[in-house]
Amino acid sequence: MGEQPAGCGRVTGSVLGGPAPTEPPASPEQKGKETTMTVRVGQKAPDFQAPAYHKGAFTSLKLSDHFGKWIMLCFYPGDFTFV
Amino acid sequence: MSAVADNYSKLQELGIEVFSVSVDSHFVHKMWNDHELSKMVEGGVPFPMISDQAGNVGRAYGVWDEGQGIELRGRFIIDPDGVIQAMEVLTPPVGRKLAETVRQVQAFQLVRQSKGSEATPAGWEPGQPTLKPGPDLVGNIWKVWKPSMEK
Numbered sequence: 305m306g307e308q309p310a311g312c313g314r315v316t317g318s319v320l321g322g323p324a325p326t327e328p329p330a331s332p333e334q335k336g337k338e339t340t341m342t343v344r345v346g347q348k349a350p351d352f353q354a355p356a357y358h359k360g361a362f363t364s365l366k367l368s369d370h371f372g373k374w375i376m377l378c379f380y381p382g383d384f385t386f387v
Numbered sequence: 388m389s390a391v392a393d394n395y396s397k398l399q400e401l402g403i404e405v406f407s408v409s410v411d412s413h414f415v416h417k418m419w420n421d422h423e424l425s426k427m428v429e430g431g432v433p434f435p436m437i438s439d440q441a442g443n444v445g446r447a448y449g450v451w452d453e454g455q456g457i458e459l460r461g462r463f464i465i466d467p468d469g470v471i472q473a474m475e476v477l478t479p480p481v482g483r484k485l486a487e488t489v490r491q492v493q494a495f496q497l498v499r500q501s502k503g504s505e506a507t508p509a510g511w512e513p514g515q516p517t518l519k520p521g522p523d524l525v526g527n528i529w530k531v532w533k534p535s536m537e538k
Contacts, residue, residue, distance in 0.1 A: 317408075317439040319447045342449050345474060349465045350447035354408070357416035358435040365406065365435050368469065374403045374492055375465040379450045379458040380388065381479040383411040383419035 317354025320366070349377070388436075390485050392428040403492055405434040408445065410457055413438040450476055464492055466499065510537030 343350065349367065356365040367375070388407050391398070398405055411419070416436040425431035437444070442458065445451035450461035460477040472495045477483065494507040497517065505517040508528075516531055518524060524531075 314412075314440060315438070316441040317437065317444040319443055342447060343463075343471060343474065345471050347471055349463065349469050349471045350444075351469075352444045352447065354437045354439055354444055355413045356406075356435040356437045357413040357420065359431075359433070362413050362417075363435065365437055367406075370404050370406075371465075371469040372467050374401070374467060374496070375463075376391075376398065376403050376405045376488060376492070377408065377448075377461075377463040377465060378388070378391065378405070378483075379408045379445055379448065379461040381455075381457045381460065382409055383415050384423065385479075 315355045317352050320351040320353055320368070349375075388432065389424055389427040390482075392424065392432045392434070394485055394489075395433045397489065401489070401492055401496070406437055407432075407434065408437040408439050408458065410440055410442060410445070411438060412440055462488060464488065464495065466495065508532040508536075509534070 351366070351368045353364060353366045356363050358365075367377075391405055391407070395405065409416075413436070416438060420432045420436070439445055439458065442451045442456070445458040445461075448461055448463065450459040452459055457479070460479060460481070460483060462475045462483055463471050464473040466472050473491050475483070475488075490512060493513050494511055497507065497513075498505060501517075504519060506520055507517055508515075508531075511517070515536065518528065518531060
């Protein structure tokens with residue numbers, strides 16, 4: 305995790321390795337449908353790099369840098385909600 | 388997130404790295420930590436809070452909600468080889484229970500240490516007997532485990 309300059313750009317997470325998660329061309333009946341679940345248990349966790357806040361610093365976190373340990377990855381709807 | 392932060396030392400003892408992810412910017416993460424979470428958990432959030440504003444990471448993990456532009460409550464247990472061993476996804480109104488995640492990690496760690504020679508029955512808790520799958524166990528699980536053993 306390297307310290308990130310706190311610029312004004314809208315930095316976001318990006319998936320690393322493998323094909324980018326491009327949307328398949330939507331056929332009429334598929335339009336408006338949710339993207340289907342792409343991960344499964346027993347499969348490799350998609351790697352990503354994303355900005356993070358950690359103990360007072362803005363950093364960049366790459367998931368695969370932490371392989372070798374057990375990881376608990378938790379998504380939640382938003383800050384300032386109960387989680 | 389505060390429940391996870393509050394039990395962080397227990398997770399560390401088990402060798403678990405914790406990362407949280409939402410679509411909020413890392414600047415908002417700092418504000419939430421400084422103004423609310425640090426008042427609920429001493430020292431504030433001890434693990435990295437990841438920002439995924441465009442939802443790219445959430446999409447890759449199947450927890451991106453296109454309609455609301457948010458990420459669902461998805462929890463993934465990833466083993467040291469980078470393989471997803473468990474996942475649980477809840478809609479936003481219901482929070483998770485950390486103790487169940489801890490139990491699952493302990494069970495997966497035991498299975499990994501035994502190199503797959505042991506398995507854990509339903510409701511297994513650390514210290515309880517495990518199953519050793521093989522020809523002798525077929526039809527004999529009742530001798531080692533029954534539902535009443537589940538706490």
